[in-house]
Amino acid sequence: MTFSNAQLHPAExxxxxxxxxxxxxxxxxxxxxxxxxxxxxxxLILLSLLPTQGPWPGLLPLIGVWGxxxxxxxxxxxxxxxxxxxxxxxxxxxxxxxxxxxxxRTRILPVARIQHVETVSGPLERLFGLxxxxxxxxxxxxxxxxxxxxxxxxxxxxxxYLLQRVEPGPAPDHIPPDD
Amino acid sequence: MIFLLARGVTEFARQNLPLLIGAxxxxxxxxxxxxxxxxxxxxxxxxxxxLLTLIYHRRFRFRLEEDVLRVQKGLVRQVELKVEISRxxxxxxxxxxxxxxxxxxxxxxxxxxxxxxxxxLPGIPRQLAEAFRTQLSSRLDQQPETLAQDSDTTPLFVITxxxxxxxxxxxxxxxxxxxxxxxFLRPLEDLIRRQIEQxxxxxxxxxxxxxxxxxxxxxxxxxxxxxxxASVLTAWLRYYGFTLTSARGQYAQHSGLLNRREQTLxxxxxxxxxxxxxxxxxxxxxxxxICRQYGGGAASDQAGANFLIPGLDRNTMEALxxxxxxxxxxxxxxxxxxxxxxxxxxxxxxxxxxLLGGGLGMWYxxxxxxxxxxxxxxxxxxxxxxxxxxVGWAATPGHLIVRRGLIGQRSTxxxxxxxxxxxxxxSWFQRRHGVASLQLTLASGPVVIPYIEADxxxxxxxxxxxxxxxxxxxxxxxxxxxxxxxx
Numbered sequence: 001m002t003f004s005n006a007q008l009h010p011a012e013x014x015x016x017x018x019x020x021x022x023x024x025x026x027x028x029x030x031x032x033x034x035x036x037x038x039x040x041x042x043x044l045i046l047l048s049l050l051p052t053q054g055p056w057p058g059l060l061p062l063i064g065v066w067g068x069x070x071x072x073x074x075x076x077x078x079x080x081x082x083x084x085x086x087x088x089x090x091x092x093x094x095x096x097x098x099x100x101x102x103x104x105r106t107r108i109l110p111v112a113r114i115q116h117v118e119t120v121s122g123p124l125e126r127l128f129g130l131x132x133x134x135x136x137x138x139x140x141x142x143x144x145x146x147x148x149x150x151x152x153x154x155x156x157x158x159x160x161y162l163l164q165r166v167e168p169g170p171a172p173d174h175i176p177p178d179d
Numbered sequence: 180m181i182f183l184l185a186r187g188v189t190e191f192a193r194q195n196l197p198l199l200i201g202a203x204x205x206x207x208x209x210x211x212x213x214x215x216x217x218x219x220x221x222x223x224x225x226x227x228x229x230l231l232t233l234i235y236h237r238r239f240r241f242r243l244e245e246d247v248l249r250v251q252k253g254l255v256r257q258v259e260l261k262v263e264i265s266r267x268x269x270x271x272x273x274x275x276x277x278x279x280x281x282x283x284x285x286x287x288x289x290x291x292x293x294x295x296x297x298x299x300l301p302g303i304p305r306q307l308a309e310a311f312r313t314q315l316s317s318r319l320d321q322q323p324e325t326l327a328q329d330s331d332t333t334p335l336f337v338i339t340x341x342x343x344x345x346x347x348x349x350x351x352x353x354x355x356x357x358x359x360x361x362x363f364l365r366p367l368e369d370l371i372r373r374q375i376e377q378x379x380x381x382x383x384x385x386x387x388x389x390x391x392x393x394x395x396x397x398x399x400x401x402x403x404x405x406x407x408x409a410s411v412l413t414a415w416l417r418y419y420g421f422t423l424t425s426a427r428g429q430y431a432q433h434s435g436l437l438n439r440r441e442q443t444l445x446x447x448x449x450x451x452x453x454x455x456x457x458x459x460x461x462x463x464x465x466x467x468x469i470c471r472q473y474g475g476g477a478a479s480d481q482a483g484a485n486f487l488i489p490g491l492d493r494n495t496m497e498a499l500x501x502x503x504x505x506x507x508x509x510x511x512x513x514x515x516x517x518x519x520x521x522x523x524x525x526x527x528x529x530x531x532x533x534l535l536g537g538g539l540g541m542w543y544x545x546x547x548x549x550x551x552x553x554x555x556x557x558x559x560x561x562x563x564x565x566x567x568x569x570v571g572w573a574a575t576p577g578h579l580i581v582r583r584g585l586i587g588q589r590s591t592x593x594x595x596x597x598x599x600x601x602x603x604x605x606s607w608f609q610r611r612h613g614v615a616s617l618q619l620t621l622a623s624g625p626v627v628i629p630y631i632e633a634d635x636x637x638x639x640x641x642x643x644x645x646x647x648x649x650x651x652x653x654x655x656x657x658x659x660x661x662x663x664x665x666x
Contacts, residue, residue, distance in 0.1 A: 015641050016603075093648040104610070108601040108640065110647050138473055143600040143620035 021087035021098055024149030027128035032083035036076045044068045086149050090158060097147050109145040111165045113137045119155055131155035241300055250298055262298055264315060266290045268448035268472045272308050276437040284308045338421035342490035347414030349460035353406050418489045444486045448472050450623045451593035452503050454496055458586040466496040471623035504592055507578050513571030517614045520630035525563030529556045572628045581626050591626050596650040601640050
């Protein structure tokens with residue numbers, strides 16, 4: 001067994017700042033936009049139909065109307081922008097995912113900490129060929145990493161790689177994404 | 180079987196308290212249901228419970244095999260649990276006072292999977308539990324990753340009556356008791372008021388009734404003293420004779436006045452150590468330690484699932500912390516986070532308080548609510564300053580220490596290799612001012628260092644990841660690699 005004990009300088013450590021993150025799939029921004037519209041518009045229509053009672057009559061319908069014409073498009077635009085900025089990177093020993101527009105979050109999950117991996121895709125995501133990759137750790141929900149916005153082929157590749165690293169052994173040829 | 184029945188009934192009553200209260204109220208208001216019917220109903224229910232317990236008891240089986248504990252149980256649905264012995268992280272033996280004459284105990288154990296995988300062997304003979312524990316310890320000794328520490332049975336810490344009393348005074352049981360009795364405060368106040376308004380009361384009580392301020396103060400003082408006494412009593416009941424020992428890579432604690440409890444913790448399963456000082460604890464110079472394991476973050480400190488060491492002075496606390504985390508170098512003082520943190524906290528408190536007061540004022544149309552806004556704005560800066568002052572952190576070559584708290588303080592100390600995930604968070608304000616927050620997730624829960632220089636966050640994250648990933652590689656390959664030399 002060879003033994004090495006070379007001294008390392010902090011500057012020689014692999015740095016997060018040097019990583020070139022890859023943007024998520026193009027269709028993810030469109031999916032998020034459609035998802036936002038499908039959630040936001042019905043909610044505001046319902047709000048505008050509320051009865052005009054209470055301390056300030058007509059306030060809630062007013063909020064609904066203004067939300068519909070002003071906040072709805074703003075929310076959708078922000079969602080679209082945020083989705084376009086999402087990016088990830090797979091290194092030899094960890095998985096990195098950046099999300100957020102105003103509050104940016106960069107989550108790094110060492111591959112050795114992954115307990116199991118799950119791929120999920122809803123009907124709307126399947127319409128855009130997208131898959132979510134959920135990596136679970138023993139650290140509870142705050143330690144898990146949800147990599148959203150991968151196309152099905154990339155998600156399968158990343159999942160195969162992670163599974164191969166988590167359980168050393170021959171990697172499966174191909175695992176189709178879950179329906 | 181009797182203990183199973185008693186436990187089953189008390190558990191049912193505890194979990195369905197609202198239902199029982201509702202049934203009691205219904206019986207009280209429905210006139211057709213008399214005492215006789217209630218007695219017959221209760222007896223029938225008890226008979227049914229006894230029958231269920233008998234079936235449960237007959238179907239409950241356990242066996243310790245080569246390296247697996249196998250438990251079969253269940254009433255309608257049979258469940259077979261298999262617990263790998265190497266996965267056990269905490270083992271507890273409890274002997275409630277009513278089990279003592281029969282020399283039987285309750286044995287429970289936790290695995291890293293969380294509370295759903297907890298296994299309990301209720302009501303087994305003490306000798307069997309002892310033999311079981313010895314067998315488990317010998318099996319754990321054979322595990323290659325178990326620490327080969329000393330087998331010295333000299334106690335690491337024995338609590339004194341003074342330390343126990345001080346822990347009772349300083350523990351958070353006061354607030355828990357206060358919360359528990361809060362629904363009864365109003366009826367109690369009404370009862371006392373009616374009593375002291377009676378004409379034939381002694382003169383001092385009549386004098387008290389004529390002075391509401393004096394009466395209120397006396398009531399509050401009396402309540403406070405009562406709560407403190409109850410808190411001390413709770414501490415004596417729970418931690419009387421507390422002894423901490425260490426043997427063969429495991430820590431064991433024994434305590435309890437009526438219900439005797441013995442807990443065992445595997446040293447190599449320890450994730451983090453929390454050093455806690457409550458508000459009263461700071462005044463009395465008392466700390467307590469909590470050894471965190473997998474999934475232990477959600478339970479409250481005083482919950483039985485936690486490995487808590489009570490009534491420590493500063494020196495003992497530091498010595499035990501070094502013992503739990505070998506190689507720990509406790510720096511003094513800790514580093515402070517950036518002053519932007521206090522500004523942000525002050526702004527948050529001020530804005531939220533002002534909006535809340537203003538909103539309530541507009542809603543109710545009463546200008547008195549604006550006092551809430553004024554108070555929030557006035558207190559925002561002191562709160563921000565105090566919050567900022569208590570947050571501290573330090574990175575030693577092998578460990579990280581993070582302190583937080585406004586009135587009480589909690590320091591989390593953990594080996595860097597125990598980190599499971601790293602999260603770097605930057606708001607637009609933080610990006611503009613070159614600061615960031617770092618969240619490190621442990622198996623026992625997340626730890627956050629807010630508002631430190633973005634460059635420091637990046638260096639710290641790189642270093643943590645290097646330690647975690649090189650450690651894992653070393654374990655996987657069984658081969659030593661590079662050593663980090665520190666900043």
